Amino acid sequence: MLDQVQKDIVSAMKAKDENRLGALRMVKTALKKQEIDGMKPLDEPAEMAVMNTLLKQRRESADMFRKGGREELAVKEEAEIQIIEAYLPAAPTVHEMGAAIDAALAETGATTAKQMGLVMKAAQAKLAGKRVDGKALSELVKTRLA
Numbered sequence: 001m002l003d004q005v006q007k008d009i010v011s012a013m014k015a016k017d018e019n020r021l022g023a024l025r026m027v028k029t030a031l032k033k034q035e036i037d038g039m040k041p042l043d044e045p046a047e048m049a050v051m052n053t054l055l056k057q058r059r060e061s062a063d064m065f066r067k068g069g070r071e072e073l074a075v076k077e078e079a080e081i082q083i084i085e086a087y088l089p090a091a092p093t094v095h096e097m098g099a100a101i102d103a104a105l106a107e108t109g110a111t112t113a114k115q116m117g118l119v120m121k122a123a124q125a126k127l128a129g130k131r132v133d134g135k136a137l138s139e140l141v142k143t144r145l146a
Contacts, residue, residue: 001047001087002031023080027087030054052131054084085131092130094140100126101140113145 005028012021034050035042042050062077092100104122108115119141124132 019079020083023083051084051088055081088131092127097137097140101144116141116145
């Protein structure tokens with residue numbers, strides 16, 4: 001993924017696309033930092049974890065900017081979200097998430113909200129390889145267990 005980001009940085013430089021360039025540099029920095037901290041090349045799950053962290057940060061920032069009345073900064077954050085999402089696998093549909101939760105409930109036998117952790121873990125295992133928004137999955141699990 002790091003090689004692809006570097007190639008895209010070069011193309012953004014040539015196109016003089018400052019917004020895309022800034023976002024790609026931020027992605028490259030986060031990936032390199034994780035690689036250096038771990039003292040080994042990143043594998044795909046580690047890359048996905050870094051990218052998901054970046055997505056979560058951007059979503060929280062956009063939300064905070066909106067609450068603070070800074071719409072232009074929220075729009076900038078959302079543009080960065082779209083750039084980051086281009087490097088990630090597709091997000092599961094609501095139907096796919098529902099099916100994974102149903103399977104997790106059947107597998108764990110959970111019936112109360114106290115068992116939510118077990119259901120979440122099983123559902124995330126069923127959705128492995130997809131970009132799962134933990135907050136959305138959590139809300140769906142809560143409604144099923146309530």
